[in-house]
Amino acid sequence: MSDTLFTLNTGAKIPAVGLGTWQSDPGQVKKAVSHALSVGYRHIDCAFVYGNESEVGEGLAEAFKSGLKREDVFITTKLWCTRHREPQACLDESLQRLGLDYVDLYLMHWPVPMNANGNHPLFPKLDGGSRDLDKSWSHIKTWKEMEKLTKTGKVKAIGVANYSKKYLEELLPEASVVPAVNQIENHPYLPQQEVVDFCREKTIHVTAYSPLGSTGSPLFQEEGIQKVAKKHDVSAGTILLSYHVARGSSVIPKSITPSRIEENLKIIKLDSSDMDALEQISKTKGLTRFVYPAFGVDLGFPDKQ
Numbered sequence: 001m002s003d004t005l006f007t008l009n010t011g012a013k014i015p016a017v018g019l020g021t022w023q024s025d026p027g028q029v030k031k032a033v034s035h036a037l038s039v040g041y042r043h044i045d046c047a048f049v050y051g052n053e054s055e056v057g058e059g060l061a062e063a064f065k066s067g068l069k070r071e072d073v074f075i076t077t078k079l080w081c082t083r084h085r086e087p088q089a090c091l092d093e094s095l096q097r098l099g100l101d102y103v104d105l106y107l108m109h110w111p112v113p114m115n116a117n118g119n120h121p122l123f124p125k126l127d128g129g130s131r132d133l134d135k136s137w138s139h140i141k142t143w144k145e146m147e148k149l150t151k152t153g154k155v156k157a158i159g160v161a162n163y164s165k166k167y168l169e170e171l172l173p174e175a176s177v178v179p180a181v182n183q184i185e186n187h188p189y190l191p192q193q194e195v196v197d198f199c200r201e202k203t204i205h206v207t208a209y210s211p212l213g214s215t216g217s218p219l220f221q222e223e224g225i226q227k228v229a230k231k232h233d234v235s236a237g238t239i240l241l242s243y244h245v246a247r248g249s250s251v252i253p254k255s256i257t258p259s260r261i262e263e264n265l266k267i268i269k270l271d272s273s274d275m276d277a278l279e280q281i282s283k284t285k286g287l288t289r290f291v292y293p294a295f296g297v298d299l300g301f302p303d304k305q
């Protein structure tokens with residue numbers, strides 16, 4: 001099932017499993033990317049802000065040199081918050097670092113414009129320590145700029161990330177292009193069912209990030225997950241990833257460890273009793289968000305983090 005493909009509202013196909021690259025340090029990520037592509041991954045998730053696109057590009061170049069065709073790999077990267085007023089320039093920098101002419105998907109990383117001329121190029125803060133937001137710009141204006149990119153040949157599709165239902169409801173009436181994807185934190189501690197259902201209704205594909213619970217995750221030890229893993233005689237990781245594919249979402253586990261990169265390609269079919277069991281977990285344990293950047297704005301996320 002690792003070769004499952006989902007169809008985006010553009011008609012393009014996105015492979016169900018991709019390799020995440022956040023916190024994959026230089027010195028590690030080139031090998032991770034080229035290993036992933038050599039064992040069958042055809043989807044790589046990147047971002048300008050991860051600071052490692054050049055090395056990801058080296059991993060891609062190595063794979064292309066050994067015969068992989070560019071059109072056979074789905075590559076995503078993302079517009080960072082301090083660059084919301086100039087998506088074209090930020091995209092060009094990403095393409096240059098990745099060594100690519102186009103990406104398959106360009107996402108707005110967060111619906112939160114930040115000051116481009118603040119005290120830090122990526123994470124500007126005000127004197128009191130709070131995020132330095134660009135309050136005279138808006139995520140809707142950013143989207144309108146991103147829509148122009150679809151005419152440049154440099155992006156096959158555009159989408160969003162970290163959009164709650166509230167933010168999608170603000171964006172959609174203003175959009176000429178419906179986002180192809182909403183990439184959100186998603187795992188049994190944060191099912192985000194409302195967002196997943198809303199996206200499905202609006203033809204927006206969901207990609208689940210931090211599916212394993214990110215660095216130092218407690219999800220592997222979670223009793224409810226271990227029970228389903230035991231039933232199928234697979235690892236807890238396989239259950240965590242298969243959960244999304246069963247929901248019609250793609251999933252982008254990050255690893256720099258060759259054996260884990262291989263293991264994470266394994267997707268099994270879960271039945272409705274497995275899904276019911278996994279859905280029960282957040283109902284009894286509550287919600288946990290592992291990635292939360294504290295922008296100081298109400299993003300409409302579940303209030304328990």
Ligand SMILES: NC(=O)c1ccc[n+]([C@@H]2O[C@H](COP(=O)([O-])OP(=O)(O)OC[C@H]3O[C@@H](n4cnc5c(N)ncnc54)[C@H](OP(=O)(O)O)[C@@H]3O)[C@@H](O)[C@H]2O)c1
Pocket residue numbers: 019020021022023045046109161162183184208209210211212213214215216217237252253254255256257260261263264291
């Ligand atoms: N759009 C956004 O705002 C956003 C935010 C966060 C993440 N993302 C994307 O989503 C990707 C995945 O999320 P994530 O990096 O937060 O976390 P994740 O994929 O949930 O978890 C990664 C962690 O799990 C470990 N791991 C990987 N496979 C494993 C396995 N089979 N068994 C045990 N441990 C395993 C990794 O260790 P090793 O690497 O040491 O093997 C790493 O510590 C990111 O890399 C990024 O591309 C997007």
